[in-house]
Amino acid sequence: MKRFENKVALVTGGRSGIGRAIARRLRDEGAQVFTAQRGNDSEFDAIPVDFLDPASPAQVVSQLIAKVGQLDVLVNNAGMMQEARVEDMSAADWHQTLTVNLTAPFLMIQAALPHLRETRGNIVNTGSIEGLGSNPGHAAYCASKAGLHGLTRAVAVDHGGEGIRCNAVAPGWIDTDLNVDFIDAMPDPGAFRRDIGKIHPVARTGTPEEVAALVAFLAAEESGFITGQIYSVDGGRMAKLSLP
Template structure:
């Protein structure tokens, strides 16, 4: 299936993890894919950018449109996580998290909209189940991801009339390189994987490619009547109640 033949897609944070799986899926379905992140990308055309720099989004969009001639799909995937109790978190750290995880996607959308109107394009924000619930010490991350979900809804409401759709996905535990390294560093990796599998009705954790499949659907024309939604990709984790 070549749902993105002739289309230009931009994936922020597309060099690794979920972002790389999304970039590969879009490319495999015909898109010319650009990624944007702080370092080089040996696999895709890329723009180097620090998303803590509020001037970066405008430059990224301009660069991609100059090279590609258009923009059809924007995937806001880049983000960071800081762990700290609220009383221990500095204002600078809080603002840094919100800048990268929420303000940068807002600016990416702001500068992409004139081009997405022309192509009747699609935006997908990669949020998190922590935008719905929260793990300990993740105040800034949870708040920023909840905001990213809300941003998707707002864009859908305001720009549906322009032919632009915007949705969000909320992944749970996904076996990215970072998470796999975390498991390996635990005292008993096999036990950890068994235990974390038990909290998922699916009986396992997720794969980046499973998130990418949903993102591709939401970015494609076949989902043309789907906008303003937040889809969890969590193996049922948020649905399962704890034991009484």
């Protein structure tokens, strides 16, 4: 029997990148998968949504329940990044990043909890190593991901007694289409790949499928004694000290 047979999973931002890999992994292991993001999804049942609208998370969950009647796994993966230092970022841009990356997952969890309580379901949030450290010019993104890590722990503490677990993955440099395009636009993509490989003890960047494998494990029953944890998926990058 597959780990997610007869289970329903909802993956926000599941149309591309890490979200797409997560949706495929859960589907391949038996789940009925829905994705939620702007626009249609040619591969999965999709619920179009704009996460800047605070009413949209509850609408997404209600539409899913109306279609299939249950929810077993919620993966909050949708996110955005705007590059700016604190003094250069407008309040509007700050609120936009926090709304998509932190408030939307909060509202998704809030709407999903009654249904996850019925199925003793699981939540996995996509955080970031930038919730643990920071790259330059990522003030709002770092704040939002650190907040999501804190929310993960709070949900685990408040709802563990109801059979609901909540964990997060914190990816590092992952070869999504966006990152691959970024590298390919460099004057010397090969040199950039070699240089970025050097900051990782495993000497390479990661794949969306490697993140998806951890998400599937955390959402599965075999990890039933794991909750409130933030797992870095970064090839050892955060463990490696810079040279003096």
